Structure formats: structure tokens, C-alpha cells
Amino acid sequence: MSEVIYMGEKNKKLSEKIEELSGEKITLCEQCGICTTSCPMADDMDITPAGIMRYSQIGDERVVDSEAIWICASCFTCTVRCPRGIDLAKVAEALRELNLRKNVDHIDVNHLDEELNELPAIAVVSALRKFTS
Ligand code: SF4
Ligand code: SF4
Structure with a gap:
């Protein structure tokens, strides 16, 4: 090619x-x-x-x-x-x-309180792995 x-x-x-x-x-x-x-x-x-x-x-x-x-x-x-x-x-x-x-995280883990209650744990772990350094 x-x-x-x-x-x-x-x-x-x-x-x-x-x-x-x-x-x-x-x-x-x-x-x-x-x-x-x-x-x-x-x-x-x-x-x-x-x-x-x-x-x-x-x-x-x-x-x-x-x-x-x-x-x-x-x-x-x-x-x-x-x-x-x-x-x-x-x-x-x-x-x-x-x-x-x-070294800049793409989400702020300190502002996830409400979302944490809504989401399955595996989704939170996946998000943290994808969006944080
Ligand atoms: S990456 Fe996208 S734009 Fe590039 S050749 Fe493949 S399908 Fe086409
Ligand atoms: S860029 Fe490709 S892999 Fe990413 S969401 Fe679109 S289709 Fe899926």
C-alpha cells in the first residue's frame, strides 16, 4: 500500500x-x-x-x-x-x-459526587483510567 x-x-x-x-x-x-x-x-x-x-x-x-x-x-x-x-x-x-x-486530568474527580451515586463502579473505574493522568 x-x-x-x-x-x-x-x-x-x-x-x-x-x-x-x-x-x-x-x-x-x-x-x-x-x-x-x-x-x-x-x-x-x-x-x-x-x-x-x-x-x-x-x-x-x-x-x-x-x-x-x-x-x-x-x-x-x-x-x-x-x-x-x-x-x-x-x-x-x-x-x-x-x-x-x-499531567492535566480530563475530569475533576472532586466533582463526581452525584455521578458516583448514579454509575456502576466499573464505569467509574473505566472513566478514571481513561480521563486521568
Ligand atoms: S482513516 Fe478515515 S479518512 Fe482516512 S482512509 Fe481511513 S476511513 Fe478514510
Ligand atoms: S472515531 Fe471511530 S472508534 Fe471513535 S467513536 Fe468514532 S467510529 Fe468509534
């Missing part, structure tokens, strides 16, 4: 980090948009799944701070449908890891 494009030298390091952490070859993405049209969460994202790929390819730091990477539910619908065989869920996971390396 040929690589499609892109990677400017300037932001190459971020792209390389994403590839290293995710194990995915993000340059293979051809921006077909199938991931976006397949994603059940896309309407709530500030960057579409295809946008996540594009930002990652060009090493645009804004993708690391996007809401979209947290809204991704790792449902793997895009992964199954991608014609280039890219596991976008893994790319989102890598981006969350890069974000958490800044």
Missing part, C-alpha cells in the same frame, strides 16, 4: 510520536471520510474522525487538545470500515496518551 501524502518537516515530530504510540501508519490515510460518516459520535466532536487523521498527518498540535479524542468511544466502527486498514481508535488512544502526559 502506498503512502498518500503529506507530513511537513516542521511538525514531523508530533506525527512520528503518534505513529510510534499508536502503531498505525497515519500517512496511509487518504481522507476518504468514511470514518467520519460511520462514526456514531462524530456529531459531538469538534474535529471529525477524518479531521483527527489529517491534523495528525500534518502534526497540528491542536488535535492533542481537541475534545474529539475524548468523545471517541473506541467502538472500532471506523477501524472496521477504513479502506486503508487504519485503526483510528488506536490513533485517538495515542492522542489521549499524549494529552495526559501534560
